[in-house]
Amino acid sequence: MLILECPYCGVKAEETELAAGGEAHLKRFGPGSSDDEFHDYLFMRENPKGVHFERWRHANGCGKWFHAARCTMTLEVFGTYTAQTSVPTQEIQDKIAAKRPGWTWREFADGKK
């Protein structure tokens, strides 16, 4: 059972109260972009064994979207943070670095801003 703390209402919500929203921090490629960029934006997703960043919605609750950082292998949750950001917060990145030295995820990695 996955338990995430909603950063908006402070509730420790379990999986059935939440709706998964897929991979976090996607950059949208819309009109004007090349076919390859649009294809990658639509279809290419990370599928990591380890550190992962996701979007979740507190559907049966305050209804807000937020981000979660967790490990897909151990289900360890590193933390949740606001949806109003396009990169994982420094605090979250530091927390992950402390537990998983040398982690990388897409363009984000240990020690890289």
Next chain:
Amino acid sequence: MSKAVSVLNGAQYTGIAKVEDAGLQGMITLRGDLGSKALKAAVKAATGAEVPAQGSVNVAKNGAVAWMSTDELLLLVPYEDAVAKTAEVAEALKGEHALAVNVSDARAFFRLSGEGAREVLGKVSPVDFDAAAFVPGQFRRSRLAQVAGAFWLNEDGSFYIVCFRSVGEYVFKLLSTAAHPQSKVGVY
């Protein structure tokens, strides 16, 4: 105008806890900046209660205010006053980025009381109802089995439950089943 009735018109069920349709209740959804002075004043004027802290409900003599999310409140007022109060709140918040809507007839309102109240709700909702974890005045939006619902705990140990009217009958039957006299688990 036709006579307004609550979703189950006062239905009751008694098992390990008492489930009852709590009748018509005026409810106003208010969205806006909860830190704004005008909003605080409007809420106080409409319900007599202050804007509550995160995850709680403030009950006054003739109304209550519940915290729904970072930008949403649920105002509880007498049913007859809901239309007028909604207009008052909207008027007071003119110029602010805020919205008040009368949702009284879109909601069902139940009261759950008695020894087994925590247990009955605990069976249908993924919330910790331990006496230390869920205290009077706490307000929680969650789910009741398959549908969305919200509830708070009163000082006397009873719960008030709010859900959509369209699922009111489902929620009543759900709570009644969970309150079956021979269904005591004894967790809480």
